[in-house]
Amino acid sequence: MDLRFPIGTLQVPEKVTLENIQEWLKEIETYTTRLRETVDSLSDEELSRKYRDGSWTVRELVHHIADSQLNMYQRLKLALTDENPTVPAFDQDKWAVLPDTKLPIESSIKMLEGINERIVSLGHSLSEEQLTRAFTHRDNGEITVATKVAKLAWHEEHHLAHIKIALSK
Numbered sequence: 001m002d003l004r005f006p007i008g009t010l011q012v013p014e015k016v017t018l019e020n021i022q023e024w025l026k027e028i029e030t031y032t033t034r035l036r037e038t039v040d041s042l043s044d045e046e047l048s049r050k051y052r053d054g055s056w057t058v059r060e061l062v063h064h065i066a067d068s069q070l071n072m073y074q075r076l077k078l079a080l081t082d083e084n085p086t087v088p089a090f091d092q093d094k095w096a097v098l099p100d101t102k103l104p105i106e107s108s109i110k111m112l113e114g115i116n117e118r119i120v121s122l123g124h125s126l127s128e129e130q131l132t133r134a135f136t137h138r139d140n141g142e143i144t145v146a147t148k149v150a151k152l153a154w155h156e157e158h159h160l161a162h163i164k165i166a167l168s169k
Contacts, residue, residue: 003052006161010154016131016146024153025123031156032113035062038163039105047105051166056096058166063101064092065159066108069115069152076122076148079135086136123149 013020039047039062047059056064071090078085095101131146 006165007158010151012147012150021123021126021149024149025120027153028116029120031116032109049166051162058163059105060096061159061163062105063108064096065156066111067095068155069112072152073115073119075135079133079145084134084136089139119152
């Protein structure tokens with residue numbers, strides 16, 4: 001197994017359907033419960049574990065998941081409201097060392113609960129036409145709403161797998 005991608009890389013069907021969206025939304029909707037089950041009772045030592053040499057710690061991963069979901073949610077809303085807006089990248093490594101990542105992980109889990117609730121609500125209202133709306137990422141090019149919803153679900157599962165690997169060591 002490639003520890004960088006324990007669940008594999010993001011795979012998006014060529015033609016995303018509203019049924020695909022609903023499946024991804026179910027994962028997003030249950031994510032914070034599953035994350036809490038994994039991290040709520042961890043000690044500082046356990047929160048400091050890494051899934052591989054040079055990786056982020058469990059604590060850093062939880063904060064990163066919230067930061068990333070926040071950025072992706074904003075991009076999703078921009079794609080739905082603006083005509084193919086250009087969005088900046090965010091330097092996740094620089095975000096990971098800012099002082100707010102020293103807060104207890106509860107702050108990021110609460111943030112995720114709210115963001116994911118909003119993503120799910122928004123996602124349930126999407127039409128087939130809206131799935132093709134897009135934004136342009138400064139580094140990665142054009143990304144559709146359908147692909148962004150897929151990534152929102154995949155990204156959380158990807159890092160939950162990292163956390164479980166770190167805790168199994």
